[in-house]
Amino acid sequence: MSTELKFITEPKTAAIVGCPFSGGQPKPGVDQGPIHLVNAGLVDQLKELGWKVAFDGHHQFEEVSASSDPPIGILKNPRLVSRVSQAVAGSVGAHARQGQFPVTIGGDHSLAMGTISGTLSHYPDACVIWIDAHADINTIETTESGNIHGMPMSFLLGINETHIPEYDWIKPILTPDRLVYIGLRDVDKGEKMILKKHGIKAFSMHEVDKYGIGKVVEMALDHVNPKRDRPVHLSFDVDALDPSVAPSTGTPVRGGLTFREGHYICEAIHETGLLVAFDIMEVNPSLADESAVAQTVAVGCSLVRSALGETLL
């Protein structure tokens, strides 16, 4: 491994948190993402990098019947999404407390309510670097789709005006200055207003084009981690990558990160030594043909390896 991750205890252990879950959005298949990533050899690849790997199967989430989970406002599967993320928060938090490095594989991005809550339960001053085509910060008031995978940040920041008791378990301790985005290019009108109102820093594809990815990652770190002392949670939605690089995902948007730009982000953040958790989300193996699926799964695995210290030389 190139750099030591300073918050992680020896012998370095990566805990795979497999989350076969699709309830935060309507397209079936994204729940199969984690199974494909593990079947592609992710565990052995991380061992090859020098990690001990803890993986004892994918999460088995409780079932919540559709009839007992009617929409709240227009939010779909609100109780199910909440309970699943609460369970994930428990696992991620437990691994973090043991000094392990949780690698959460989704599943849709609503799961980040769980992963980030878990990280913050052990590292309350952690910052979040969110790599995505989307801001996923819609509130109960602004969401047009009602898909909760477009909303996790609003719950984590505590900026919803409407109170939904089911989500009371989320402690909104993340502050807007400890969140930064890279890769945005499909941001809803309401989300743009939220980003402005709270002064949340975002590097869209425009800034990636303008400054180059090296400078953008440096500026992003300077913003959320000026003294380079805060633990970093990196949440990576594969749709941040261009659809030519990662085609098998539910909400692809053209004009995305190249293969190298995506990997560079993971490598550079690993190099800080501050990384404490990584999510790879929104791989949907039932979208696109077989070779496109294999390509997307392979990219998912290689992003995880980069975040865990794989270097080119």
Ligand SMILES: NC(=[NH2+])NCCC[C@H](N)C(=O)O
């Ligand atoms: N995790 C994702 N892929 N999110 C896509 C969100 C799309 C849209 N902004 C919505 O709120 O529905």
Ligand SMILES: [Mn+2]
């Ligand atoms: Mn996205």
Ligand SMILES: [Mn+2]
């Ligand atoms: Mn996302």
